[in-house]
Amino acid sequence: MTKEIEQFAQLGIGEALTAALLEYGIGKPSPIQAEAIPYILEGRDVLAQSQTGTGKTLAYLLPLLQRIDPDKKESQVLVIAPTQELAMQIVREGEKYGGPLGIGTIGLIGGASAARQVEKLRQRPHLVVGTPGRLRELLSTRKLKLHEVRSIVLDEADQIFQMGGADDVRSLLKGALRDRQLIFLSATLGTDVRALAEREMRDPADVGIEPEQKLAKSTQHLYFVCQERDRIDTLRRVVRHYNPQRAIVFVNQADTIAEVESKLNHLGLEARTLYGDADKVTRATVLSQFRSGKFRLLVATDVAARGLDIPGLELVVHLDPAADSEHYVHRAGRTGRMGRKGLSVSIVTDRQAFIMRKFSRELDTAIEERALYEGAVLAPAEAEERRAGAVRRTPKGPAKKEAGRGPAGPGRGVSPGSSGASPAGTSSGADAAGGERGGSGRGSEAAERGGAGRPNPAKSAGRGPKGKKQPNKDKGAPKWLKEKRSTQDPS
Known part of the structure; x- marks a missing residue:
């Protein structure tokens, strides 16, 4: 006691x-x-x-x-x-x-x-x-x-x-x-x-002192699920949302640490690295600058960050999931020290989500899933509901224009169930609108073509009343047959 x-x-x-x-x-x-x-x-x-x-x-x-x-x-x-x-x-x-x-x-x-x-x-x-x-x-x-x-x-x-x-x-x-x-x-x-x-x-x-309670009660534990290719972008969004003065980002492999640092700096998030193979002077300099606020994110491996005490550290991010629950305890323990509030965030793929559930059971601590949507951190179900609602509220965009068709809308375009072509001898809504807009009796280009890309019957020589081209019966016929047809067909 x-x-x-x-x-x-x-x-x-x-x-x-x-x-x-x-x-x-x-x-x-x-x-x-x-x-x-x-x-x-x-x-x-x-x-x-x-x-x-x-x-x-x-x-x-x-x-x-x-x-x-x-x-x-x-x-x-x-x-x-x-x-x-x-x-x-x-x-x-x-x-x-x-x-x-x-x-x-x-x-x-x-x-x-x-x-x-x-x-x-x-x-x-x-x-x-x-x-x-x-x-x-x-x-x-x-x-x-x-x-x-x-x-x-x-x-x-x-x-x-x-x-x-x-x-x-x-x-x-x-x-x-x-x-x-x-x-x-x-x-x-x-x-x-x-x-x-x-x-x-x-x-x-x-x-x-509460040996069964391995994690500080003042620390909140969350995880976000994303695609492998979206890890860095998810990290960026997490940092932008919580906006900590300082945060430690944990990775598992020292050979990826320089790449992570480069990407974060490219995104405008000031970052430096701390890893076991670095010499003593470099490690001491980086830590001193981090404590004094010279940069915002410290990208570190487990080996380099054992037992670090950074006053006022608000956020720890596991860009790679910890190797086991004990490693998670020591990582998360960098924040929420001496009763202060802290936040531990893990970024995992769908296949790695089970690791968070496993840690939660082993440590008897709630590690809750969250999702990022429009700048807010939400429970996954709420985020999905908002996405679905946004899709329902989004008005349908303009229909794709086809040859001879105007944009969809009242009195224009093709009504549901229409074949898409106007009856012979009439103008479609788009054609009529085009004629009115012309102001000189000229229809739109589609009206001149007679609808869906077809030539105007009035301007098609050698075509019948339905716009069908009449065959040339005399083409290739002998002279006597041509003369016989001409006497039988006065047209």
Whole structure:
């Protein structure tokens, strides 16, 4: 049961840190903070599960910063994070709250200069934050020493294991003290993490803030169905409709990310990319510009966006559906953080719609289908009803003009059931209208031709009263027969 705590001081957080929190507008602890902080201050092992965006970072960072002895020039706390971005995010929080207390913080991540990191390690920072691969590399070369580390944190523990960091974590745990404090935190705690906790932890405090509720209640989940070729256009319409200041667009494959970026920029939607193979400087620059509002859309892969905390992020779009429900949880968790409203939108084809229904069942969360129609977001049935109504209300356009026929309308054209040709010796409605418009007794071109493209009988020499051409009986006949016919036929 969640404790009702109004102040961090009630949890045991000291005056200096409490004042720093107030300076940054944080006065009341979140449920996960209220539950976890007292256990961590006691030095107990903690296994904590809570939705993304609920304040897990400060839940362990505040009590650990308070337990650090600034006068002791040794690395005392190690935090392991799955990605460079999350690691550097933790470093910023450590510097923000630990700096005024005289606590030194260092980030050890891949893609950065190892020599420079080794140089900084010689200053013996109190708080070490890093990614599994780089930490293990520095530990194996004995540049990183853990013999004084009293607390080890696995942030987003499930993601560390999914990204292949399990062996690195085990090596780091072996290199640390046997009586160290272990803290594992994640939005989802899989069997691998729980097995490691059972093997390495001593009587852990199992903190679960609505563990069955993996997604924040303040986030709305929708999906739109479209043709494969219409994905980008649907994304454009979604962004235009909701008009967020910033949004993250998730794709599954890094080799398509540049194409998506190019198309979005062509449509006038400022976009940049973030992916795992980019170097550290590029990734840091892109994130900094995104946070400051230099561009609107961040196109990212799952690897690059693990654990990102972008203040005020209003919208997350899954341009490709997430690989599974856990990936969906971490993607959607970038918005709706700390109780703020958020929106998660998936764009799928008709064949992929079942994935949304599957996620909805597995996560016990409503993921509702919507349709875009004339700038509005509607339930599919309502959108279809409006389309049908629009078709019924649309007046029929002018009939196609045929030779000798005027446009359809009252007193003009061909009436229903008509054969299309006027009776012999009469003018059709179109012909009469044409004669009146002429003002000189001349009919229209069709009237002169006698109707539907046929020549006028009055102007057709050698034709009978019905306009049929009379055969020339004398053509090719002998002279005597021609003379005989001429005497018998006085015409």
